[in-house]
Amino acid sequence: MRPVSSVPFLRRPWRLLAEVSALLVAVVVAFPLYWMVLGAFKPAGEIESSEPRPWTLAPSLDSFRRVFEQNEFGRYFLNSLVVAGTVVIVSALIAFLAATAVTRFRFRFRTTLLIMFLVAQMVPVEALTIPLFFLMRDFGQLNTLGSLILPHIAFSLPFAIWMLRGFVKAVPEALEEAAYMDGASRSRFLWQILFPLVFPGLVATSVFSFISAWNDFLFAKSFIISDTSQSTLPMALLVFYKPDEPDWGGVMAASTVMTIPVLVFFVLVQRRLVSGLGGAVKD
Amino acid sequence: MTPGTPTGSVGADRVRLPVVRGWSRPRGGSRKISTAPRPCRRSRGRSQKAPWLYLAPALVVLGGLLVYPVYQLGLISLFQYTQAQVSGGEPTTFQGFGNYAELFSDSQFWQVLLATVVFAAGCVVSTLGVGCALAVLLTRVRAVPRLALMLAALGAWATPAITGSTVWLFLFDPDFGPVNRVLGLGDHSWTYGRLSAFFLVLLEVVWCSFPFVMVTVYAGIRAVPAEVLEAAALDGASQWRIWRSVLAPMLRPILVVVTIQSVIWDFKVFTQIYVMTNGGGIAGQNLVLNVYAYQKAFASSQYSLGSAIGVVMLVILLAVTLVYLRLLRRQGEEL
Numbered sequence: 001m002r003p004v005s006s007v008p009f010l011r012r013p014w015r016l017l018a019e020v021s022a023l024l025v026a027v028v029v030a031f032p033l034y035w036m037v038l039g040a041f042k043p044a045g046e047i048e049s050s051e052p053r054p055w056t057l058a059p060s061l062d063s064f065r066r067v068f069e070q071n072e073f074g075r076y077f078l079n080s081l082v083v084a085g086t087v088v089i090v091s092a093l094i095a096f097l098a099a100t101a102v103t104r105f106r107f108r109f110r111t112t113l114l115i116m117f118l119v120a121q122m123v124p125v126e127a128l129t130i131p132l133f134f135l136m137r138d139f140g141q142l143n144t145l146g147s148l149i150l151p152h153i154a155f156s157l158p159f160a161i162w163m164l165r166g167f168v169k170a171v172p173e174a175l176e177e178a179a180y181m182d183g184a185s186r187s188r189f190l191w192q193i194l195f196p197l198v199f200p201g202l203v204a205t206s207v208f209s210f211i212s213a214w215n216d217f218l219f220a221k222s223f224i225i226s227d228t229s230q231s232t233l234p235m236a237l238l239v240f241y242k243p244d245e246p247d248w249g250g251v252m253a254a255s256t257v258m259t260i261p262v263l264v265f266f267v268l269v270q271r272r273l274v275s276g277l278g279g280a281v282k283d
Numbered sequence: 284m285t286p287g288t289p290t291g292s293v294g295a296d297r298v299r300l301p302v303v304r305g306w307s308r309p310r311g312g313s314r315k316i317s318t319a320p321r322p323c324r325r326s327r328g329r330s331q332k333a334p335w336l337y338l339a340p341a342l343v344v345l346g347g348l349l350v351y352p353v354y355q356l357g358l359i360s361l362f363q364y365t366q367a368q369v370s371g372g373e374p375t376t377f378q379g380f381g382n383y384a385e386l387f388s389d390s391q392f393w394q395v396l397l398a399t400v401v402f403a404a405g406c407v408v409s410t411l412g413v414g415c416a417l418a419v420l421l422t423r424v425r426a427v428p429r430l431a432l433m434l435a436a437l438g439a440w441a442t443p444a445i446t447g448s449t450v451w452l453f454l455f456d457p458d459f460g461p462v463n464r465v466l467g468l469g470d471h472s473w474t475y476g477r478l479s480a481f482f483l484v485l486l487e488v489v490w491c492s493f494p495f496v497m498v499t500v501y502a503g504i505r506a507v508p509a510e511v512l513e514a515a516a517l518d519g520a521s522q523w524r525i526w527r528s529v530l531a532p533m534l535r536p537i538l539v540v541v542t543i544q545s546v547i548w549d550f551k552v553f554t555q556i557y558v559m560t561n562g563g564g565i566a567g568q569n570l571v572l573n574v575y576a577y578q579k580a581f582a583s584s585q586y587s588l589g590s591a592i593g594v595v596m597l598v599i600l601l602a603v604t605l606v607y608l609r610l611l612r613r614q615g616e617e618l
Contacts, residue, residue: 022421030434049459094340098338124593126576130590135351151348157341218554
């Protein structure tokens, strides 16, 4: 795997052309994000101007102030964090156990189970909003954060298990045998040897459950119907976005606030994510 | 214990290194070790129960929050279930396939189904095209442009669907957006026309989903031995020919995965349509199945019709999954 393996037989002007187009594409791809942050910092007069300029000479925090002064925005932010955090931790633990079971053991129905996990990933989550709504209502979970946490744990599990398989498989069986030889119990091996070794994979896998929970818009809209104190960030964002007369400064500021945690998470696990995807795809 | 099996800490030391370094290393390092005869662990008395113990939490959660709702979805779609039954306390009546009959005789349903298929196909083709082209481009450039493109793509990937939707709307805003200024379109509204609204949503969907394809395919290309490509180039193959006759066949497993994933994601697009066309566009012109089901259920309280649409989606996606499993099996993948 040489990093520039295919460059040598590309002649110079072509490589230059390729590099210029790569940079151009990068600019185009990054532009919406730049425009979002720019819009968040533009003063009110500039953002609602018919001559939009790609810079601002008078950055202001007005839009952010509006966002944070909006009813309980901090609370929404916290709610989102609680939901995403709980989903990430709980689903990672459950997925770890399940992935261990399907990779370290041979048992009846193992293949069937794996296929079921694959099929479960295809289930359109949105279609299940209707039965889940009734389920949450019957258990008195409507208008609680639990109604957001529980379905997201369930929906992120199949993919997490599927992806973690590769990470668990990569831990040599000999290590397990050695641990048992040294008298370790099964649970000791599981938590003190296997868990730390698989942990990087768990982090990479968590990105997906984090994103699905953090970005969730449908469940928040459907299950949190009357108690707005239990609402999450996407709903707060929509407060600024009224189709007829959107407060663009507010929308961009709220979007920025909502995007940054995901970006940070992504950048932190970027490397693991790429190799993790490679592993999940290859297996 | 058989003599060939590494024992104790020696074995642990020997195998530790690749594990800590990562899982992207070529498989086989661990396999060499485990070719030694399997020790007695498999036949321990408890080991038949242990996997189920580990699986129990996952099975409980999935059973309660995935399998049971799917069952309920099917059930609701067979009953008369509207506001009167939900809050009015009226008894639910069994409809058989009445809801489906009603759905299938509704011309709007067929229109939405067609729109969904065409829209998803457009998204998949564009996403794969852009993703593969950029993955190839990435292999042709040096570190700095590659890093720039990677970072930009990761940014687009990480952007939540809802913020991506609002930002793209803002970019194409008739009054304050930069796109109309640059293109000199005046106050042309992109969300007014059916096709242009779908096109705008497609742009956003491609923007946030091509990075997955690009990164995965790029990783796949990097794993192709350089000698193979050099040999093809020496034989005088053109770039296109190399892609078509060498890279594409070698990347087939990866291409299958990203294609199927894209089909599934793009068939289920919800947030983008809901936010960007304000719940399905003017007079529902931009509805896709997912949003249609939601609107039927929660906006007009026809829960059973909404569920029937959900079942139709489920069946279509299951068919896609079956194709996927077929393809995987033909490649001789072991699950």
